[in-house]
Amino acid sequence: MSPSVPPAMDRPHFIGIGGAGMSGIAKILAQRGARVAGSDAKDSDTARALRALGVTVHIGHDAAHLAPDATCVVVSSAIRAENPELAAARERGVAVVHRSDALAALMAGTRPIAVAGTHGKTTTTSMLAVALTALGLEPSYAIGGDLDAPGSNAHHGGGEVFVAEADESDRSFHTYSPEVAVVLNVELDHHANYASLEEIYDSFLTFAGKIRPGGTLVISADQPGAVELTRRVREAGGPRIVTVGESGSADLRVTRIEPRGLTSEVTVLLPGADGGPLTFTVSVPGRHYAHNAAAALAAGIAIGAPARELAAALATYTGVKRxxxxxxxxxxxxxxxxxxxxxxxxxxxxxxxxxxxxxxxxxxxxxxxxxxxxxxxxxxxxxxxxxxxxxxxxxxxxxxxxxxxxxxxxxxxxxxxxxxxxxxxxxxxxxxxxxxxxxxxxxxxxxxxxxxxxxxxxxxxxxxxxx
Structure with missing residues (x-):
């Protein structure tokens, strides 16, 4: 077993292993040397990509799929209590681990960047992962979508940075302690778990409070919910904040977005001594994708990546599935x-x-x-x-x-x-x-x-x- 695999996760079993979030964690564990198994309702390209890494993937859910030596069972909030594999794990006393706790364990010993928000998480996380990889920083990453092929939603890298999509839907992002947190926007969604926008604000405020000492919150300067969250974080004496957007008060200000067919050319003014204009290409159309790229740029700068090289590297992002x-x-x-x-x-x-x-x-x-x-x-x-x-x-x-x-x-x-x-x-x-x-x-x-x-x-x- 690789020392980078938590001992309790040496022989994990994933219920719903073909899902975007679950498959990414399974892939990283397999790349680190764990003996990974799991099940899913139907076969898929993702399941086949996991098998290519040596992962055992069962189709259908059956208690017999849970290996006798399984050290834990990993579940998401979508797995119901009556699932036969989950029931078998509880009957046998096998530890049940939520997906977010498994991801948090993988982030231990790294410098995490956690990307949150009601919209744009997958795109922004992908942009960061691709750009930091292009710079040779070898990040690990876990994304809620495939970049260019099944199974490309996650990777165990040799560098110290770990880029992860942070899901607010079930409050699981409270599990993470990032060095850099990104909040793209704050809106009411996930009505089965949040009764009001006020509950959403409280949840994001808790997430911001998890940022490591000396860390940074990168947040939209334009979206009303993010602006309100910024006010609350500052009032609570929270971490260093870098705001991003077209607002004149933004620390990293977007000054121009020029559509060019299915791409855009974006110009920003950087904060501090590097404040000269910087222009780069975003290979997907639309103002919101330009803002995602600007947030990725700010997060990468906050983790220590050189601004101009990172901006150029963002052009290597060619999109994510869906x-x-x-x-x-x-x-x-x-x-x-x-x-x-x-x-x-x-x-x-x-x-x-x-x-x-x-x-x-x-x-x-x-x-x-x-x-x-x-x-x-x-x-x-x-x-x-x-x-x-x-x-x-x-x-x-x-x-x-x-x-x-x-x-x-x-x-x-x-x-x-x-x-x-x-x-x-x-x-x-x-x-x-x-x-x-x-x-x-x-x-x-x-x-x-x-x-x-x-x-x-x-x-x-x-x-x-x-x-």
Missing amino acids: RLQLKGEAAGVQVIDSYAHHPTEMAADLEAIRGAAGDARVLVVFQPHLFSRTRELGAQMGAALALADASVVLDIYPAREDPVPGVTSELIIDAARAAGADVTAEHDKEAVADVVAGMAKHGDLVLTMGAGDVTDLGPRILARLDA
Whole structure:
């Protein structure tokens, strides 16, 4: 066993090992020399990538999958108590470890950068990981999405920096003690765990309080929730703060964002002695991605990376799966995949595509994610869809939730139509490719949008268009 593997995690078993967060931790442990096993509901490219590293991946959940010598069972908040492997672990007295505690254990002895926020975590974490790697700093990283291939969401590096996505949804980011923390934005979401925006503020304030002595909080100077959190952190006598944004008061100020097709050129003024203008390329379109890159730049500077070299290295980031990812083109129609599932994200991605698409029509296939989110934010989701030329709205993807009476995608469809949107309801996911093929014309852009399995529809739509 490698000394960098915590002894209690020498023989871990992951329930739901194919998930973005779980697979990353499993990959790092395997790269460090642990004997990793796990299970998932279905086979996937991620599962196959883990097997290539020597990880044992079972398909389906069964108590028999838990090895006799398992030292712990790793779970996320999505794993239900009745899962047979979890029940077997408890019956046998095997330690049950939450995903966030496992990740925190991997960060021990490193200089962590933890990226938090309601939106943009995966992109910003990816930008940092790619740029620091390009500089030869060999960071370890754990990201909530794949960079360019299945299994590329995590890596055990030889350097001292560890870049991690910090999830606020279940308060698991309270587990981390970063040297640098990034807060991109603060909005009400995750309604099953937070009853109010005030609870969200308290949670992020706790996260900021976990920053190591002498560490830095990098936070948006523009987004209202982040501005309010900054006030509260300062009032509490918190850590050093570096604000980032277009506001004139920002420490690292974004002075220009120039769209260039599916990329942007961004100019910033750096804080302190390095305050001269610095221009770099962001290889994804949209103002919010430019702000993500600026936050990544500020975080990298805070950890000690040279500013100008880091800015140039950010141009090596070419995107992450499901974040405005081009899936292909057929019959003159481009199909792009978007992970956006919160109204702010939906509007931001649609505005970014609008800016890049020129006069092209933008068609959206949207799958709402979670009953609780749809109940609270369905009207705003419908308003966001009014930014598209036409939309197809699917049934709600339940993920870990049970249905809620009266909560359906009709809440979104009614709101979208009230905002003047052209919306088609489609309850049969298998019929979507035919529906979109009937709508799309040469030159159109189609966005598959949502955090569920709507991503599977991109290749089907392309195949139908090709036919």
